[in-house]
Amino acid sequence: MPTPTISSLLYQYIVGGILFAIGMVLAFKSDIVNLRLRKYKLHITWLIIGYFIYLGIHSFFFFVAPKIK
Amino acid sequence: MQGILGTPLDYVIIIAYFLFITLFGTFFSRYIKTTKEFFLGGQRFPWWLISFSCVASLVGSYSFIKYSSVGYLYGFSSTMTYANDIFLLPIFMFCWLPVIYFSRVLSIPEYLGKRFDPSTRVVGTIILIIYLVGYVGINLYTLGVAIHTLTGFPIFWGAVIVAVLATIYVVAGGQTAVIWTDLVQAFFLLAAGIGLFVGGILFLKPYGGFWHFLPDTHKYALAYFNRPPDFNFVGIFWQDAIANSFAFWLMNQGIMMRFMSAKSLHDAKRAAIFNILVLILVASIATSGGGWVARALVSAGFLPKTLAGRDAFVRAAHLLCRPGVFGFVLAALTAALMSTVDTLLNAVSAVFVNDIWRPLIVKKAPDRHYLRVGRIVCMVSACLGILLVPIYMKFKTIYAAHGAFTATVTPPMVVAIVLGCIWKRYTPRAAFWTLLGGIIAVFLSIKYDILLAPFSFGIPRSGWFFIRALYGLTVSTVIAVVVTFLTKPAPIEKINGLVWGTHREAMRKFKQGEPNEEEGKPVILWVKQIEEDIDVVRVPPKAMESMKAKPGDILYITDYRWWFGGLHSLHAKAGDPITEEEDFDKIYISKTLVDQGYLRDGMKVYVEKTL
Numbered sequence: 001m002p003t004p005t006i007s008s009l010l011y012q013y014i015v016g017g018i019l020f021a022i023g024m025v026l027a028f029k030s031d032i033v034n035l036r037l038r039k040y041k042l043h044i045t046w047l048i049i050g051y052f053i054y055l056g057i058h059s060f061f062f063f064v065a066p067k068i069k
Numbered sequence: 070m071q072g073i074l075g076t077p078l079d080y081v082i083i084i085a086y087f088l089f090i091t092l093f094g095t096f097f098s099r100y101i102k103t104t105k106e107f108f109l110g111g112q113r114f115p116w117w118l119i120s121f122s123c124v125a126s127l128v129g130s131y132s133f134i135k136y137s138s139v140g141y142l143y144g145f146s147s148t149m150t151y152a153n154d155i156f157l158l159p160i161f162m163f164c165w166l167p168v169i170y171f172s173r174v175l176s177i178p179e180y181l182g183k184r185f186d187p188s189t190r191v192v193g194t195i196i197l198i199i200y201l202v203g204y205v206g207i208n209l210y211t212l213g214v215a216i217h218t219l220t221g222f223p224i225f226w227g228a229v230i231v232a233v234l235a236t237i238y239v240v241a242g243g244q245t246a247v248i249w250t251d252l253v254q255a256f257f258l259l260a261a262g263i264g265l266f267v268g269g270i271l272f273l274k275p276y277g278g279f280w281h282f283l284p285d286t287h288k289y290a291l292a293y294f295n296r297p298p299d300f301n302f303v304g305i306f307w308q309d310a311i312a313n314s315f316a317f318w319l320m321n322q323g324i325m326m327r328f329m330s331a332k333s334l335h336d337a338k339r340a341a342i343f344n345i346l347v348l349i350l351v352a353s354i355a356t357s358g359g360g361w362v363a364r365a366l367v368s369a370g371f372l373p374k375t376l377a378g379r380d381a382f383v384r385a386a387h388l389l390c391r392p393g394v395f396g397f398v399l400a401a402l403t404a405a406l407m408s409t410v411d412t413l414l415n416a417v418s419a420v421f422v423n424d425i426w427r428p429l430i431v432k433k434a435p436d437r438h439y440l441r442v443g444r445i446v447c448m449v450s451a452c453l454g455i456l457l458v459p460i461y462m463k464f465k466t467i468y469a470a471h472g473a474f475t476a477t478v479t480p481p482m483v484v485a486i487v488l489g490c491i492w493k494r495y496t497p498r499a500a501f502w503t504l505l506g507g508i509i510a511v512f513l514s515i516k517y518d519i520l521l522a523p524f525s526f527g528i529p530r531s532g533w534f535f536i537r538a539l540y541g542l543t544v545s546t547v548i549a550v551v552v553t554f555l556t557k558p559a560p561i562e563k564i565n566g567l568v569w570g571t572h573r574e575a576m577r578k579f580k581q582g583e584p585n586e587e588e589g590k591p592v593i594l595w596v597k598q599i600e601e602d603i604d605v606v607r608v609p610p611k612a613m614e615s616m617k618a619k620p621g622d623i624l625y626i627t628d629y630r631w632w633f634g635g636l637h638s639l640h641a642k643a644g645d646p647i648t649e650e651e652d653f654d655k656i657y658i659s660k661t662l663v664d665q666g667y668l669r670d671g672m673k674v675y676v677e678k679t680l
Binding site: 001002003004005007008009011012015016017019020022023024026027029030031032033034037038039043046047049050051053054057058060061062065066068069 | 142143145146152153155156157158159160161162163164167280281285286288289290291292293294296297300302303306310311335338342345346350491569570571572573576586588
């Protein structure tokens with residue numbers, strides 16, 4: 001199997017990121033999302049944290065883990 | 070390697086597990102009196118129950134074989150399929166969930182009928198029935214393969230046994246049985262998968278360690294962009310991360326029903342977040358771990374170099390587990406199947422009753438009639454799934470069978486549902502032609518694969534089937550947009566509550582009043598059953614104040630013991646506050662409502678305002 005290149009990581013987080021961003025815009029503009037309420041703030045915060053958790057995990061297993069002997 | 074694995078103790082454990090799950094599931098028949106309870110479990114369950122049961126439905130029996138096989142051949146990139154759902158989570162949570170939760174639709178075709186028109190509903194019903202029954206067949210087939218590998222037992226009859234057991238408890242306990250058995254099965258299959266992975270790491274530690282024996286190419290979480298043809302990043306991304314993930318979260322009737330059975334929209338959202346941020350990651354390790362360990366065991370010389378991918382999970386489990394423990398791991402494999410098949414059987418039943426039987430065949434009948442039909446359809450769809458097993462046996466690999474099937478039927482449906490729930494301008498005619506045109510286009514691409522060339526990203530031709538999902542999504546979206554701008558949109562009053570931007574209206578319709586989202590605190594009270602037959606519950610003024618509730622708001626009353634997971638619970642509107650001072654810690658509930666919620670007089674309950 002060929003060694004993966006960075007194009008896979010970039011593609012995933014750019015194309016996937018666009019989809020995620022569209023969803024977030026729809027969330028912010030939704031007529032039932034009231035960011036003054038704690039529950040909505042929590043939902044939005046966890047979504048953003050989640051995106052970066054996945055980005056972090058994938059980056060780790062791309063840049064760091066393969067180099068650990 | 071047929072018939073050489075396992076000891077009598079392992080088989081005893083598998084049989085005991087089958088019996089336990091079947092009896093446990095049938096226990097919930099006492100909670101099923103109406104179709105709402107049979108299909109939606111009475112909309113009473115907390116987020117954790119929804120989340121765990123969802124992951125059990127996500128992980129099919131094919132998952133252990135498929136992802137262990139991929140993990141064995143390609144390493145950590147086998148997690149690509151699961152670890153991508155975060156991208157669609159905002160659309161699922163903020164566009165789709167409010168629509169299905171508040172619109173009170175029972176099925177996806179019903180949504181398509183309300184959002185678009187009857188003809189779209191018919192096309193949607195046909196696609197969904199094919200999708201769901203086909204999926205039952207795939208799951209039964211893959212379990213049959215696993216049992217065959219283990220015991221030499223014929224694939225077909227292995228599938229029959231498991232299908233019969235799952236059907237027994239689904240017919241008896243409906244959605245409630247599905248959710249509760251799936252909770253148990255989720256723990257079982259996650260523990261077995263993770264246990265096997267950790268066991269492999271510990272086993273290899275004295276010899277130099279798991280990491281040492283794992284090839285460097287296996288340590289990447291993503292595959293090479295467009296090579297090899299049978300496992301490359303871009304093909305998997307479009308087929309699994311986008312098309313199949315959207316299909317799972319938005320088009321899978323079973324998952325839709327699971328989220329609709331949550332006690333509130335807030336709990337449904339919490340379940341989705343916990344599922345995607347935590348459980349799916351754990352599930353991806355549980356399902357692939359056997360393959361990773363098998364690869365390291367081969368490098369270390371504990372397993373033969375000729376080991377085939379599809380045998381990786383079972384062989385690694387057999388090497389690492391003692392007699393009895395191996396039986397648990399194999400029981401987890403069957404748990405994964407049963408927890409997917411039970412969801413699908415309940416889903417097929419819901420679609421058939423709601424979209425075929427009730428609107429077209431017997432229009433006005435007592436609820437118990439539809440409940441009986443629902444149970445019969447569960448049995449019939451299990452039989453159909455079994456009949457599909459010999460057909461799937463002709464496909465070369467499980468992966469190809471699953472991929473070809475889902476890539477063919479899902480893109481048009483996914484586009485219709487996504488655009489339907491986020492784009493007000495999207496017209497009924499456009500939805501109809503998205504479905505029909507999309508299916509025709511995908512079908513043509515199977516006959517003339519040259520149509521996939523512009524989407525191939527340099528993948529060799531033998532791997533183009535992966536990219537059929539992208540082709541299908543693109544063609545369906547183009548049809549949707551073009552036809553939308555050539556036709557008249559539905560009047561806004563017709564689609565109110567069914568599309569993004571009109572969710573508040575959906576909440577109003579659901580509550581039949583103005584939503585009250587002021588954040589209060591739940592209270593603990595004791596049930597006082599009253600003689601008066603009223604359809605509201607009454608709580609003391611202090612409790613109303615603490616919950617920030619007003620008369621007319623929807624309250625959720627549940628057994629104080631959280632581990633019952635909402636089995637004894639009820640949604641009811643708040644009436645005027647109690648005036649009797651001595652009842653400062655009581656909640657007044659009529660006998661009808663007490664029976665409806667499986668509560669009892671004097672029970673300690675937890676009360677919260679949901680809307």
